[in-house]
Amino acid sequence: MEASGKAFKYGDNVDTDVIIPARYLNSSEPVVLAAHCMEDIDRDFAANARPGDIVAGLKNFGCGSSREHAPLALKASGVSCVIAKTFARIFYRNAINIGLPILECPEAAESIQNGDQISIDFETGVISNLTRNETYKAEPFPPFMREIIEAGGLVNRTRRTMGVTE
């Protein structure tokens, strides 16, 4: 599995209130959430995001509210991967549970700048920055989380473990 696109770069502590403000949480429609994704810190994100694009942040990405609407909004915006130095834990599990790839890689998170062309090989964890001609190596997922991702998210994995077959 691979991904490639241009990077949107943000700083420390990107919280889920700015990823999708609560005033839009009366909806969980992906298209509605995508239309307002990041708007309080980046008014141009929704208009400029293209399928495959990458979001990079520094430490504690996705802190705050548990709203699953946040990774859903990023996914619906076409974002193929979020890279950060560290993630807040609820965002981390929500992203894995809904099948939005995320990678913890401090070196990549520091080096990637806004607009850089990035390509990612999820098998090897290698992140290539085509603009800067650099590569970074992310920690691979532990087997348990890989199992969730490979099942296509927690719902599919739970169906399997509960023996739902239809």
Place this chain on the structure above:
Amino acid sequence: MGMTMTQKILAAHTGLSEVKSGQLIEASVDLVLGNDVTAPVAINEFRKLGADKVFDRGKIALVPDHFTPNKDIKSAENCKLLREFAAEQEIVNYFEVGQMGIEHCLIPEKGLAAPGELIVGADSHTCTYGALGAFSTGAGSTDMACAMASGKLWFKVPSAVKFVLTGKPGRFIGGKDVILHIIGKIGVDGALYQSMEFMGEGLRHLNIDDRFTIANMAVEAGAKNGIFTVDSTTLEYINRRVNREYTVYSADEDAEYTDTIEINLSELRPTVSFPHLPDNTKTVDEAGGVSIDQVVIGSCTNGRISDLRIAASLLKGKRVHPRLRVIILPGTQDIYLRAVREGLAEIFVEAGAVFSTPTCGPCLGGHMGILAKGERALSTTNRNFVGRMGHPESEVYLCGPAVAAASALTGRITDPESV
């Protein structure tokens, strides 16, 4: 190697004699919680699971509290979805408007959280019940769906930071000052992925509401959970509400902590978090009398009866500053009724404050007190992120109920000792 309180509860719910930090486990849950924002997403995911019934209709709680009483048509549709699901699944603990409260005030009050239990909620402030010696943590809607179907959820066993509380706090120092001080000290990711374990002789000076406030904001330091040693204060609260068996766990002598932080409560000053992060703290002495437009007293952090009593003690017989909107929201119907019976409601209304029905409302910029561009609120809520309470160019300052009420009188951030 010994285990922490958190690790013991996780081990017991996984059927293991021991767990270690970093271990991935699948644990049984005692309660699964959701609200009108997160549960509709969870219900959709639950349908995809192909399960007909929830794993235990007595172990699920649904609380429409965020945008209720319904603030608009879409919110009404979400609440309707919740109500219909509760009826279809015969969920025992569904709380309709009129019985509901802010979920993290309501769940303990209804006896739905007890020491040693494992509770997950599709709301980040689910960590509140750690005040009672439970392992309790926020998760997402997909987590909620899968836990409702299977009664299990995956966790990474956290390492722990130990907080030893000593000394006796001053008259106007409450749980909020303690937790804001701690977050200011360790940062918004200071306990990332970890459990915050509170103990020490200073605990006896913190009532159960103070402890709820502290555990509630553990997530604001990035923690998975906050948890308190169970003592007579806990048991006094629990034994009036919980009729089922529960287990009190305590940490082993040789439990491992990545850090030990001592907090002398007698040295704390009223504390305020400046925009736009909870760790941007100053003492009220350093706050410089910042001018404000709105005061909010309430939320899952500070909407309990002790909070309202402190606020009323400062507002009694006085009028709020004429330029201010002061909004006071009790956490539950029971707290509301007690505030009425104790005369607190009368004090608030006579002071010129709004005193209204329980709702999360303004805390997350939902309704009941949204800020315009350039406006500033001083609030007993839990987050002061960009745009949290309204316009992206508005500001939120966080504090406890004493500072909030004192400032309501002056229109500026004010030391409660000075009014």
